[in-house]
Amino acid sequence: MSKDDxxxxxxxxxEYKYGWVSNIEEDTLAPGLSEETVHFISAKKNExxxxxxxxxxxxxxWLKMTPPSWQxxxxxxxxxxxxxxxxxxxxxxxxxxxxxxxxxxxxxxEKLGISLEEQKRLTGVAVDAVIDSVSVTTTFKEKLGELxxxxxxxxxxxxxxxxxxxxxxxxxxxxxxNFYAALNSAVFSDGSFAYIPxxxxxxxxxxxxxxxxxxxxxxxxxxxxxxxxxxxxxYLEGCTAPQRDENQLHxxxxxxIALDDAEIKYSTVxxxxxxxxxxxxxxxxxxTKRGICEGRRSKISWTQxxxxxxxxxxxxxxxxxxxxxxxxxxxxxxxxxRQQADxxxxxxHIGKNTRSRIISKGISxxxxxxxxxxxxxxxxxxxxxxxxxxxxxxLLGDQCGAxxxxxxxxxxxxxxxxxxxxxxxxxxxxxxxxxxxGMDEEEATALIINGFSREVLKKLPMEFAxxxxxxxxxSLEGSVG
Amino acid sequence: xxxxxxxxxxxxxxxxxxxxxNLQEDESNPIAEIRKEALKKFAAMGFPTRRHEEWKYTPVSxxxxxxxxxxxxxxxxAPDEEDLADAGIPGLRANVLFFVNGHYQAARSKILEExxxxxxxxxxxxNDEDPYLLSRLNSVIDREKDPFIWLNQAYMRDGAMIxxxxxxxxxxxxxxxxxxxxxxxxxxxxxxxxxxxGDHCEASIISNYINRSGEDRNLGNYFIQxxxxxxxxxxxYTLQYELxxxxxxxNHEVQVGTKSTFSTFFFSSxxxxxxxxxxxxxxxxxxxxxxxxxxSLDGNDHCDNRTxxxxxxxxxxxxxxxxxxxxxxxxxxxxxKIMVRPGAQKTNAxxxxxxIILSRGATLHAKPQLEIFADDVKCTHGATSxxxxxxxxxYLRSRGLDAANAKALLTYAFAYEVVEKxxxxxxxxxxxxxxxxxxxxxx
Numbered sequence: 048m049s050k051d052d053x054x055x056x057x058x059x060x061x062e063y064k065y066g067w068v069s070n071i072e073e074d075t076l077a078p079g080l081s082e083e084t085v086h087f088i089s090a091k092k093n094e095x096x097x098x099x100x101x102x103x104x105x106x107x108x109w110l111k112m113t114p115p116s117w118q119x120x121x122x123x124x125x126x127x128x129x130x131x132x133x134x135x136x137x138x139x140x141x142x143x144x145x146x147x148x149x150x151x152x153x154x155x156x157e158k159l160g161i162s163l164e165e166q167k168r169l170t171g172v173a174v175d176a177v178i179d180s181v182s183v184t185t186t187f188k189e190k191l192g193e194l195x196x197x198x199x200x201x202x203x204x205x206x207x208x209x210x211x212x213x214x215x216x217x218x219x220x221x222x223x224x225n226f227y228a229a230l231n232s233a234v235f236s237d238g239s240f241a242y243i244p245x246x247x248x249x250x251x252x253x254x255x256x257x258x259x260x261x262x263x264x265x266x267x268x269x270x271x272x273x274x275x276x277x278x279x280x281x282y283l284e285g286c287t288a289p290q291r292d293e294n295q296l297h298x299x300x301x302x303x304i305a306l307d308d309a310e311i312k313y314s315t316v317x318x319x320x321x322x323x324x325x326x327x328x329x330x331x332x333x334x335t336k337r338g339i340c341e342g343r344r345s346k347i348s349w350t351q352x353x354x355x356x357x358x359x360x361x362x363x364x365x366x367x368x369x370x371x372x373x374x375x376x377x378x379x380x381x382x383x384x385r386q387q388a389d390x391x392x393x394x395x396h397i398g399k400n401t402r403s404r405i406i407s408k409g410i411s412x413x414x415x416x417x418x419x420x421x422x423x424x425x426x427x428x429x430x431x432x433x434x435x436x437x438x439x440x441x442l443l444g445d446q447c448g449a450x451x452x453x454x455x456x457x458x459x460x461x462x463x464x465x466x467x468x469x470x471x472x473x474x475x476x477x478x479x480x481x482x483x484x485g486m487d488e489e490e491a492t493a494l495i496i497n498g499f500s501r502e503v504l505k506k507l508p509m510e511f512a513x514x515x516x517x518x519x520x521x522s523l524e525g526s527v528g
Numbered sequence: 529x530x531x532x533x534x535x536x537x538x539x540x541x542x543x544x545x546x547x548x549x550n551l552q553e554d555e556s557n558p559i560a561e562i563r564k565e566a567l568k569k570f571a572a573m574g575f576p577t578r579r580h581e582e583w584k585y586t587p588v589s590x591x592x593x594x595x596x597x598x599x600x601x602x603x604x605x606a607p608d609e610e611d612l613a614d615a616g617i618p619g620l621r622a623n624v625l626f627f628v629n630g631h632y633q634a635a636r637s638k639i640l641e642e643x644x645x646x647x648x649x650x651x652x653x654x655n656d657e658d659p660y661l662l663s664r665l666n667s668v669i670d671r672e673k674d675p676f677i678w679l680n681q682a683y684m685r686d687g688a689m690i691x692x693x694x695x696x697x698x699x700x701x702x703x704x705x706x707x708x709x710x711x712x713x714x715x716x717x718x719x720x721x722x723x724x725x726g727d728h729c730e731a732s733i734i735s736n737y738i739n740r741s742g743e744d745r746n747l748g749n750y751f752i753q754x755x756x757x758x759x760x761x762x763x764x765y766t767l768q769y770e771l772x773x774x775x776x777x778x779n780h781e782v783q784v785g786t787k788s789t790f791s792t793f794f795f796s797s798x799x800x801x802x803x804x805x806x807x808x809x810x811x812x813x814x815x816x817x818x819x820x821x822x823x824s825l826d827g828n829d830h831c832d833n834r835t836x837x838x839x840x841x842x843x844x845x846x847x848x849x850x851x852x853x854x855x856x857x858x859x860x861x862x863x864x865k866i867m868v869r870p871g872a873q874k875t876n877a878x879x880x881x882x883x884i885i886l887s888r889g890a891t892l893h894a895k896p897q898l899e900i901f902a903d904d905v906k907c908t909h910g911a912t913s914x915x916x917x918x919x920x921x922x923y924l925r926s927r928g929l930d931a932a933n934a935k936a937l938l939t940y941a942f943a944y945e946v947v948e949k950x951x952x953x954x955x956x957x958x959x960x961x962x963x964x965x966x967x968x969x970x971x
Contacts (some may be wrong), residue, residue, distance in 0.1 A: 457892040469906075
């Protein structure tokens with residue numbers, strides 16, 4: 048085995064670093080899905096009648112749907128009856144400070160390197176920590192409250208701001224949008240809700256850390272962000288999950304709504320358990336993320352760093368409805384061992400002078416399969432629409448695959464679309480150059496991969512960029528050292 | 529009552545016996561079994577719908593609204609002077625093989641280089657149970673699961689079987705004229721062309737499709753199998769300027785041997801429904817595949833270009849350039865795939881698909897794909913869509929051209945990048961004139 052091969056094998060074979068199970072008492076519903084399950088979840092959360100109806104409608108529709116099969120993924124059949132649809136840390140008395148939070152929970156965050164206190168004190172990031180479906184603690188609420196920014200868990204939003212939730216929930220991703228969105232709509236347990244009032248520039252990055260915790264518990268998050276006229280918000284979502292052999296289903300829905308002149312920046316670092324090197328276990332990440340640039344001159348920007356999950360199926364999309372609105376998608380997807388990813392974006396141009404930009408970087412190692420799938424659709428009325436897409440894939444090892452499936456649909460002669468894609472391995476000349484400057488192969492590979500992903504990583508907020516780089520490094524450990 | 533694709537399908541399955549009886553083929557002929565097998569496959573697949581990924585943008589069932597009948601009678605029709613003029617390419621000296629309504633017409637054909645290649649019509653090859661024919665019928669690859677291939681196999685009656693021996697350089701191209709004449713009824717013509725090129729050969733083949741009925745009541749279903757040996761150079765030209773409102777399905781399955789070069793050229797500018805499928809398998813090392821296409825559409829034309837270049841072995845090269853000009857209410861589809869098989873290291877593959885949309889009614893669907901299972905490769909694809917550059921138009925206007933001519937000239941320049949790749953001078957001139965005529969360039 049040459050040294051090259053050795054490095055590649057090490058990269059491909061390294062085990063998941065963030066695998067542990069924290070022992071927090073759970074209030075878990077027995078596995079199974081029926082109308083009763085939906086009733087139970089809704090009752091448990093003291094939801095109003097309309098929301099229960101909304102869930103039931105989604106559930107009934109879901110029964111008629113079949114899981115999608117067009118994607119370039121091999122998904123083992125999922126038994127939806129063997130999943131527990133509700134799991135929440137036992138309710139405790141209202142907390143006023145972090146001291147009252149379950150110490151074990153705090154330790155979990157500590158291991159992840161995101162101590163709440165640290166963040167509260169040093170970085171000024173408000174964290175709405177979601178552990179297994181129910182928000183446990185929300186910080187910086189007061190400070191945000193002064194500006195009128197609402198940032199809370201979805202259940203709280205349903206209680207405190209029903210009019211907003213009712214107005215916007217399901218507006219971008221209708222309950223019957225697709226199989227997994229329907230499932231989510233029926234059984235979503237909790238999630239985050241953010242509302243930025245007119246003209247407010249949110250003073251800090253809003254952030255949620257997701258963790259899947261109880262064995263056999265599906266996680267069905269629902270996130271809704273509404274940016275009123277002229278407002279700005281940057282939202283961070285990051286996740287790691289403990290190691291175990293049972294496949295876990297995660298079917299989240301994220302909806303973004305940007306009104307006139309508003310801007311939403313949504314960043315994700317995803318590092319759920321990818322399964323071991325033989326492909327056993329790992330999270331199934333089937334997510335529907337979509338934003339609508341409802342108003343004129345609004346902007347939605349998706350940035351994602353995807354390194355985890357056994358199977359990733361997600362297409363953060365932008366509907367560019369308002370004139371002069373902008374959609375952006377920046378993605379780094381890294382797969383190794385037997386991971387599979389089919390991810391990309393959709394840019395739907397409806398308004399005039401709408402612009403979109405897609406930068407996608409795929410890195411495949413081991414026996415993984417990494418696909419980019421994207422749609423750029425220019426509707427008849429989208430005068431002077433403009434799109435630029437670039438999809439680059441890097442292959443490490445001769446047993447992985449990199450695939451590109453872009454779809455361009457254009458019905459307007461004034462629109463301009465450009466798409467380009469490349470696939471290659473790390474050039475020997477590039478490696479050689481680094482080597483002759485005194486770097487060993489591991490360092491050189493790390494440097495090149497870092498450079499390859501740079502265009503996307505630099506779009507992440509500062510706090511995240513560091514973590515994302517760390518993640519890429521850990522994921523490629525062996526070559527990165 | 530409205531006829532649907534399902535009706536067409538069930539009728540094709542039910543009436544197969546009648547077709548067989550009419551054929552009067554020997555019962556012991558192995559072709560009977562091959563036909564039955566193919567019909568089974570067709571029955572299992574049915575006509576594709578929009579849910580069929582490869583047919584997403586071409587709703588073929590929309591066009592299957594007459595009860596198409598496979599032609600069984602032997603009246604081949606006789607083309608008149610005007611028809612023949614359409615088939616002629618001025619100044620082209622070629623080995624002409626003439627097919628009318630899917631049947632070979634010896635009287636219209638003219639083979640200049642009889643000593644260099646072997647030709648026989650498929651109809652007689654079927655009767656003689658030609659072993660080469662049978663071996664090819666039994667080795668259809670059909671990676672895409674295309675029902676039209678199996679429909680063709682079940683109902684095929686005639687076509688050209690061409691074999692070029694090793695070390696032969698053809699001086700003149702082989703010119704296949706595929707003409708459909710107006711007839712009463714709605715016919716489905718299933719034509720098969722089988723071409724085998726030996727080692728160390730050079731050959732050009734032109735296939736021209738002419739539908740004189742000009743209506744969407746005739747469906748030409750062509751399946752062309754091309755097998756190229758080692759160290760050979762083959763150019764294959766497809767012309768679709770005379771399809772009127774006809775329906776045309778063309779499947780091409782090409783296998784390229786070691787150190788051989790294969791080039792295809794598609795010029796499509798007509799047809800209510802045209803679907804060209806090129807499935808090229810580079811199965812020998814150091815082989816090359818070049819694909820050029822120009823679809824300039826107007827009216828209600830619908831042209832679907834599906835290309836697959838399959839790099840099955842290491843060290844192969846492919847280059848693809850498909851250009852589209854879409855006017856009026858036309859629909860242009862480009863769906864090109866670069867496939868690199870596991871172990872096909874050192875593959876270089878390029879693909880480019882620029883499009884110009886000239887009118888509000890026109891629609892473009894582009895789907896360039898890369899499927900790569902080997903790491904030491906360089907593969908790129910690009911696709912663009914836009915309109916003519918304002919500044920270029922202004923420049924020409926400032927030099928005294930009127931708006932229409934400036935537009936036509938720029939569009940012509942866009943198209944010329946593909947036309948100039950044509951290696952046969954008479955054919956290139958012919959294409960230049962056709963495109964100029966279409967764009968209405970005048971002095």
